[in-house]
Amino acid sequence: MFCIKRFCFVMTIVSAAPLTELEKAVNHLIDVFHKYSNTSSNLIDPAGIEKLCSDLDVSRTDIRFLMLAWTMKAEKQGYITHEEWTRGLKALRADTIDELKKALPQLEKEVRTPSNFADFYAYAFRYSLTEEKPESTDIETICQLLDTVMGSTFRPQVDYFVEYLKIQKDYKVINMDQWMGFYRFCNEVISFPDMSEYSPGLAWPLVLNNFVEWIREKQA
Amino acid sequence: MGKNLIFEDIKAKIGSVVLPSLKNTHGKELLEKLYQRMINHKIMVSSLSEIFEDLNKFLADGSYMRSKKMSRSLPLQVLRDRRNRGTVIQNFEDLAMFSFREYLLLEINPESRVAVVNMIMEEREGVAIDSDLLKKVLDIYMQSGIGTVQVYEEHFEDFFLQQTASYYSHKASSWIQEYSCPEYMMKCEESLEKEKERVTRYLHSSTEPKLVEIMQNQLLFLGAKQFLDKGQSGCGALLRDDKKDDLSRMYRLYHAIPQVLEPVADVFRLHIATEGSVLIKEAEDSATSGIVEEQVLVRKIIDLHDKYMAYVTDCFQNHTLFHKALKEAFEIFCNKKVAGKPSAELLATFLYNLFKKAANDKSNDDSALESTIYNVVKLIVYISDRDLFAELYRKKLARWLLSGQSGGGGHEMLILKLKKQFGNLFTKKMETMVNDMELTKDIQRLYMGVAKPEVDFTATVLTLSSWPSYKTSPEPNLPVEMVKCTKAFDPFYKSITKSRKLNWAYSLGKCHVTGRFDAGSIELVVSTYQAAVLCVFNNAERLTFNEIIEQVKLDHEDLARVLHSLSCADYKILKKEPASKTISKTDSFEFNSKFTNKKQRIKVPLPTLDEPLIDKVVDEVVKDRPSAIEACLVKIMKEKKVLQFRQLIAECVERLSHLFKPEIKQIKKRIEKLMEKDYLIRDIDDANSFKYVA
Numbered sequence: 001m002f003c004i005k006r007f008c009f010v011m012t013i014v015s016a017a018p019l020t021e022l023e024k025a026v027n028h029l030i031d032v033f034h035k036y037s038n039t040s041s042n043l044i045d046p047a048g049i050e051k052l053c054s055d056l057d058v059s060r061t062d063i064r065f066l067m068l069a070w071t072m073k074a075e076k077q078g079y080i081t082h083e084e085w086t087r088g089l090k091a092l093r094a095d096t097i098d099e100l101k102k103a104l105p106q107l108e109k110e111v112r113t114p115s116n117f118a119d120f121y122a123y124a125f126r127y128s129l130t131e132e133k134p135e136s137t138d139i140e141t142i143c144q145l146l147d148t149v150m151g152s153t154f155r156p157q158v159d160y161f162v163e164y165l166k167i168q169k170d171y172k173v174i175n176m177d178q179w180m181g182f183y184r185f186c187n188e189v190i191s192f193p194d195m196s197e198y199s200p201g202l203a204w205p206l207v208l209n210n211f212v213e214w215i216r217e218k219q220a
Numbered sequence: 221m222g223k224n225l226i227f228e229d230i231k232a233k234i235g236s237v238v239l240p241s242l243k244n245t246h247g248k249e250l251l252e253k254l255y256q257r258m259i260n261h262k263i264m265v266s267s268l269s270e271i272f273e274d275l276n277k278f279l280a281d282g283s284y285m286r287s288k289k290m291s292r293s294l295p296l297q298v299l300r301d302r303r304n305r306g307t308v309i310q311n312f313e314d315l316a317m318f319s320f321r322e323y324l325l326l327e328i329n330p331e332s333r334v335a336v337v338n339m340i341m342e343e344r345e346g347v348a349i350d351s352d353l354l355k356k357v358l359d360i361y362m363q364s365g366i367g368t369v370q371v372y373e374e375h376f377e378d379f380f381l382q383q384t385a386s387y388y389s390h391k392a393s394s395w396i397q398e399y400s401c402p403e404y405m406m407k408c409e410e411s412l413e414k415e416k417e418r419v420t421r422y423l424h425s426s427t428e429p430k431l432v433e434i435m436q437n438q439l440l441f442l443g444a445k446q447f448l449d450k451g452q453s454g455c456g457a458l459l460r461d462d463k464k465d466d467l468s469r470m471y472r473l474y475h476a477i478p479q480v481l482e483p484v485a486d487v488f489r490l491h492i493a494t495e496g497s498v499l500i501k502e503a504e505d506s507a508t509s510g511i512v513e514e515q516v517l518v519r520k521i522i523d524l525h526d527k528y529m530a531y532v533t534d535c536f537q538n539h540t541l542f543h544k545a546l547k548e549a550f551e552i553f554c555n556k557k558v559a560g561k562p563s564a565e566l567l568a569t570f571l572y573n574l575f576k577k578a579a580n581d582k583s584n585d586d587s588a589l590e591s592t593i594y595n596v597v598k599l600i601v602y603i604s605d606r607d608l609f610a611e612l613y614r615k616k617l618a619r620w621l622l623s624g625q626s627g628g629g630g631h632e633m634l635i636l637k638l639k640k641q642f643g644n645l646f647t648k649k650m651e652t653m654v655n656d657m658e659l660t661k662d663i664q665r666l667y668m669g670v671a672k673p674e675v676d677f678t679a680t681v682l683t684l685s686s687w688p689s690y691k692t693s694p695e696p697n698l699p700v701e702m703v704k705c706t707k708a709f710d711p712f713y714k715s716i717t718k719s720r721k722l723n724w725a726y727s728l729g730k731c732h733v734t735g736r737f738d739a740g741s742i743e744l745v746v747s748t749y750q751a752a753v754l755c756v757f758n759n760a761e762r763l764t765f766n767e768i769i770e771q772v773k774l775d776h777e778d779l780a781r782v783l784h785s786l787s788c789a790d791y792k793i794l795k796k797e798p799a800s801k802t803i804s805k806t807d808s809f810e811f812n813s814k815f816t817n818k819k820q821r822i823k824v825p826l827p828t829l830d831e832p833l834i835d836k837v838v839d840e841v842v843k844d845r846p847s848a849i850e851a852c853l854v855k856i857m858k859e860k861k862v863l864q865f866r867q868l869i870a871e872c873v874e875r876l877s878h879l880f881k882p883e884i885k886q887i888k889k890r891i892e893k894l895m896e897k898d899y900l901i902r903d904i905d906d907a908n909s910f911k912y913v914a
Binding site for chain 1: 865866884885888889891892895896902907908909910
């Protein structure tokens with residue numbers, strides 16, 4: 001019967017204050033956002049990310065890109081929302097792509113502090129999850145992710161673990177607990193590959209018990 | 221004043237007269253003189269004391285110099301000895317004793333204590349000595365401590381213990397060479413007794429524990445390994461030769477030294493495990509084509525257990541170490557397979573056959589049966605796959621219950637014992653099964669009250685979930701008399717129960733059929749299937765295999781089995797054409813009217829389908845374990861909310877111990893599954909703890 005055709009909302013404000021510096025900056029950020037976003041979805045989609053990465057001079061599998069995503073708290077792999085973008089760039093105090101690029105080395109330094117890194121490491125796993133598999137990630141992706149995230153700090157551990165994951169038959173996917181278990185393993189079992197600190201009686205995820213047994217057998 | 225003068229005087233006297241008189245004397249003579257001097261000293265002290273007393277009285281009477289009264293009791297003072305330690309001096313006697321000690325006893329002590337110890341050494345070697353003298357001299361040491369045993373300890377005891385240690389150290393090394401293990405232990409025990417008695421005769425009682433400790437160390441501890449391992453007479457040999465007295469002695473000597481008791485318990489464990497393994501090996505060797513003489517084996521194992529349990533209680537005074545060793549040893553060989561059969565199966569078979577025999581043997585008294593059951597349950601405690609035992613036994617129990625035989629006392633006793641040992645859950649299904657049979661009797665009585673079946677009819681109602689699963693075949697065509705019975709029972713049962721569905725297990729039924737043969741009637745006890753097949757021949761002379769299938773509607777395999785039992789086995793009630801030993805589809809059959817038998821009633825056995833292979837039962841049982849572990853974990857976490865990983869594992873193993881021994885990895889896998897299912901999460905603050913998610 002009735003259908004609203006047009007609706008004008010009228011409101012009054014006390015005074016039209018000039019835009020604050022912050023608001024200006026935010027507006028600027030949004031302008032930059034639109035350079036990469038898909039106009040129909042208002043998201044930076046995989047294509048936009050490709051472009052962003054090339055402007056920033058980083059590869060998509062570069063740890064710094066993952067760190068940027070962590071700063072933005074980007075939820076869905078391959079996409080960045082408006083809100084995430086603003087959150088990230090504000091945190092990095094970057095208004096332009098150039099500034100963002102310059103902020104990356106400092107960002108890496110900050111993420112690599114122990115308190116941030118554990119959170120970042122957990123984030124990297126969550127970020128790898130997809131809608132089809134919201135709990136776990138397949139072995140192949142995990143291996144890549146391990147290489148990206150831990151490759152520079154725990155090289156031998158990552159190499160062994162990746163090798164093990166590829167030959168073992170028990171697990172097709174890795175879940176959060178197992179993922180975090182490996183981080184704990186790298187940090188707590190310092191002497192590698194002797195693993196003198198390792199105790200099988202602790203609550204390691206089974207995949208790590210098997211991993212250690214596999215190494216021991218290899219060593220024997 | 222005066223006292224100091226006297227003190228100096230005594231000191232001078234000791235130095236100039238007494239001490240020189242003792243110099244250059246040694247041994248017993250020295251001790252005798254020392255004692256004499258002590259007596260003299262005491263006489264002097266008491267005379268002087270009296271003089272003081274008198275003087276005191278005199279001064280008091282004369283009210284003279286009251287303020288400077290002399291007294292036996294001196295103002296409290298502390299004198300420093302040669303080690304600059306203070307001795308509290310309260311009276312004149314103390315003062316005198318102090319000077320005796322400082323200026324005489326301790327001067328000659330290097331000589332005198334050697335003399336004392338030498339005499340003791342002589343006594344140890346069997347020489348008679350003047351132990352009175354020793355007692356008197358050692359009393360001097362004790363008294364000169366003025367209220368403490370310090371002097372005795374420092375100037376005599378230390379030296380004595382040191383000498384004793386080296387004495388027994390020498391003894392130990394020569395005895396070990398010279399004597400066998402039991403002889404050595406006797407020597408040790410004898411020496412210990414003698415030393416204890418020595419303490420009572422002339423040493424201070426506080427010396428005893430120290431002395432015992434030194435002897436234990438020198439005689440028992442240091443050489444322990446060497447003599448316990450003595451091949452021909454060591455601990456292992458004592459067990460081998462059943463030397464209970466020597467073993468008891470060993471325990472008496474060693475019970476206070478855990479470091480040695482442990483290796484002894486190890487030897488004990490190893491010995492039992494070896495003997496047990498020999499029994500297993502024997503049974504394995506005598507097993508013919510996979511049939512193990514389980515009656516013999518289980519009895520032998522029970523005897524072995526009785527024997528060594530007696531060792532634990534008698535020789536080893538119920539010490540936990542030995543209980544543990546016994547348990548571990550039995551766990552080792554009780555879990556070995558014999559000719560491919562798990563021990564769970566052997567025990568189940570043993571019990572079943574035992575009860576079968578007991579039911580037939582009217583004279584058998586219950587107490588013997590009960591004690592055997594008691595012993596078998598003890599063995600069941602040692603096997604780790606008790607769930608498998610329960611499953612196997614349940615299958616046998618089912619067979620027995622359905623056979624309708626009497627004499628189930630054994631089964632009931634066993635179930636009761638199992639319940640007591642492993643809890644209600646363990647025996648729940650078994651109890652339900654027994655209970656079902658009782659209920660059946662009630663139902664039968666009720667049914668007889670309302671129905672008048674044409675033939676004698678009994679219906680047994682089983683609770684599906686508690687009984688082993690039976691093959692359910694499609695309903696065969698039964699003789700009309702039988703159909704009438706089942707059809708009539710169905711509504712009756714529905715009328716007395718609520719919403720229960722009856723499924724007829726035709727393969728389990730039993731039937732009495734009268735066969736009218738030319739030579740006379742014989743009652744045939746057969747299964748439902750056999751009866752159905754026999755009745756088909758009421759209407760036909762001769763039938764082919766396929767015609768029978770057509771009429772009875774049994775499946776091919778079952779029918780072949782039934783026909784085989786009726787035409788190829790001991791009783792040839794049907795004539796088969798051709799008369800071979802196997803059934804084929806092309807065979808034809810006819811009623812054998814010439815059949816005869818001496819008995820009025822014969823049981824025509826229908827071989828049951830081969831009992832499920834043990835491997836299959838094992839598979840089934842093992843398949844149930846993961847869910848049992850998960851259920852257990854959830855139950856624990858529900859109670860505890862947060863739990864350390866280690867505790868969780870321990871608790872889970874403990875709670876499942878009545879069923880089986882879960883591996884840590886198995887449990888871990890279940891924990892991870894539960895985390896995936898969001899029952900549990902890892903504690904954020906402690907990666908080794910888990911939290912229950914409600």
